Amino acid sequence: MTQAIQYSQTGGPEVLSLNEVPTPTPGPGQVLVRVEAVGVNPVDGKIRSGLRASPPFTGPRGLGEDGAGTVLALGDGVEALRVGDPVAFSGAGGAYATETVVDAAGVYPRPAAVSPAQGAAIGIPAGTAYQVVRSLAVTGADTVLVHAGSGAVGQAVIQFARLLGARVIATSSERRAHRVTDLGATQVAYGDGLLERVRTAAPDGITVAIDCAGTDEAIDVSLELVTDRSRIATIVRGAEAAGWGIRAWRGGSPVPMTDAEVTLRREAIPVTLALLAAGAFHVELGRTFPLTDAGKAQEELAAGADGKLILVP
Numbered sequence: 001m002t003q004a005i006q007y008s009q010t011g012g013p014e015v016l017s018l019n020e021v022p023t024p025t026p027g028p029g030q031v032l033v034r035v036e037a038v039g040v041n042p043v044d045g046k047i048r049s050g051l052r053a054s055p056p057f058t059g060p061r062g063l064g065e066d067g068a069g070t071v072l073a074l075g076d077g078v079e080a081l082r083v084g085d086p087v088a089f090s091g092a093g094g095a096y097a098t099e100t101v102v103d104a105a106g107v108y109p110r111p112a113a114v115s116p117a118q119g120a121a122i123g124i125p126a127g128t129a130y131q132v133v134r135s136l137a138v139t140g141a142d143t144v145l146v147h148a149g150s151g152a153v154g155q156a157v158i159q160f161a162r163l164l165g166a167r168v169i170a171t172s173s174e175r176r177a178h179r180v181t182d183l184g185a186t187q188v189a190y191g192d193g194l195l196e197r198v199r200t201a202a203p204d205g206i207t208v209a210i211d212c213a214g215t216d217e218a219i220d221v222s223l224e225l226v227t228d229r230s231r232i233a234t235i236v237r238g239a240e241a242a243g244w245g246i247r248a249w250r251g252g253s254p255v256p257m258t259d260a261e262v263t264l265r266r267e268a269i270p271v272t273l274a275l276l277a278a279g280a281f282h283v284e285l286g287r288t289f290p291l292t293d294a295g296k297a298q299e300e301l302a303a304g305a306d307g308k309l310i311l312v313p
């Protein structure tokens, strides 16, 4: 049997309960993983609360996309993994559980140097950052402005943009300034006067802006500073992006991601695992919670938590 966090209606954290369910069987092309760490992402709480749309309920459903653990069983046709392999995964749909089934396309061998918590922290954040930076064709000739650079996605954006040779200006609170400077970005505080602070930090201009904050301020400053709107992107205000003529990937965008963009998100996982193992990438880990406190972890994240929050089943 499997212990899984489930819910049968959208709402506050109280809709989540820990249920005992039959351990799922991997179908063709799927992998059954014993989950050792789960990465809590903002989208998990947005889907739970109904802020982000999801299909109608047909019964209790699980949640959670990112995790890491060990392969327990393989469905037909999965050749690249073996039972017992340590893995990191994304795209589970039911990662908040002791065991979960994931499509093999989202499961990657996890090097010994990468802990389960680190492996669980990269799927959505690093996947999004890598795809956005690559889709915007960032190069060493760019000066990139990243809003919310101190968050999970923002920290990954800084690192991928820096690996491509770009100069990076990143917004954060003053309290969290070290998170972005340690990664090689120039920090500016978000809040009143942001436009002038960015102009002072980047007198030669900004060529790419990536909004991971979703505030009016982040959008307005980006529109003011970057002339080419095809090089401004938001991952939060996707529903409004077309009206501004800027790019968006998910975040409520009605435009589905292309196959190439989905491939980039997946490719990010082995790329990031290799960088982590080589000591060339950093993920900031926050508090850990037992599975029973999944709702508490989601609320803490929504209120503003430092580092990636991890559930340990």
Ligand SMILES: NC(=O)c1ccc[n+]([C@@H]2O[C@H](COP(=O)([O-])OP(=O)(O)OC[C@H]3O[C@@H](n4cnc5c(N)ncnc54)[C@H](OP(=O)(O)O)[C@@H]3O)[C@@H](O)[C@H]2O)c1
Pocket (backbone or CB within 6 Å): 041, 042, 043, 124, 125, 128, 147, 148, 149, 150, 151, 152, 153, 154, 171, 172, 173, 174, 176, 177, 190, 191, 212, 213, 214, 215, 218, 234, 235, 236, 249, 250, 251, 252, 301, 304, 305, 307
């Ligand atoms: N479209 C997609 O595919 C996609 C994928 C992943 C995430 N997202 C979305 O992207 C957003 C960030 O995700 P995350 O995982 O990086 O979240 P996170 O780790 O919780 O980070 C939140 C960030 O927001 C910053 N922040 C708080 N108030 C701010 C303000 N007024 N102005 C500017 N920044 C502010 C925080 O900075 P301080 O800590 O310094 O205060 C922190 O850097 C979420 O809305 C998430 O749902 C979208």
